[in-house]
Amino acid sequence: MELIKQSQWAKRHGFSRQYAGQLVQSGVIQLVDGLVDVEQADAAIAALRDPNQPQRRKNTSDVTELSTLLLKTRIKNEMERGKLLEARAKAEIGELVSVEDVKVAAFNKARIVRDSLMNIPDRVASLLASIDDAHKIHEVLLQEIRTALEELSRDV
Known part of the structure; x- marks a missing residue:
């Protein structure tokens, strides 16, 4: 018993x-x-038990499948948590930079490029007004753009 x-x-x-x-x-x-x-x-x-009625008991194989699924989910969560902690550690020691810092730096650099290129017409307008040759105008504009971009590349 x-x-x-x-x-x-x-x-x-x-x-x-x-x-x-x-x-x-x-x-x-x-x-x-x-x-x-x-x-x-x-x-x-x-x-x-009425033999004509099907059993309505919980299937024990479903329980093992569920526990396996929960275990896999927990493992995945722990791995993601580990990746997050690793990224935070790298950020603290300076290997990673925040997205906002990158966006601000890119915006500031793009503003400098824009301003430099927008200043070209003011610098060359009087010079180009006196030139009649289209090829010569093209060369002057190309040289001014190249000079502006070279100055920007030296700032990097």
Whole structure:
């Protein structure tokens, strides 16, 4: 005669603890010193069960699949947390730069380029007004643009 707790018996058969308690309260299952007699309880359940009805118990393979899924999810979360901590450590020692800092620096550099290129017409307008040759105008403009870009590349 094997005696176990109600919750253990319910888990073994895929029942809820509450259902096992209801079976005890209704007298279907007899307790021996507060524990379930497994043989008696199994026989009582077999007598109650209508063979024409399918079993509605939890499938224990679903439980193992669920626990495997939860374990995989936990592993993935821990790996992501590790990556995040690694990125924070690199940022603290200066290997990584924040996105906002990069955006600000790029914006400032682009503004300097824009201003430099926008100043070209003011510098060469009077010179170009006196030139009639289109080829010569092209050379002057090209030289001014090249000079502006070279100055910017020296600032980097």
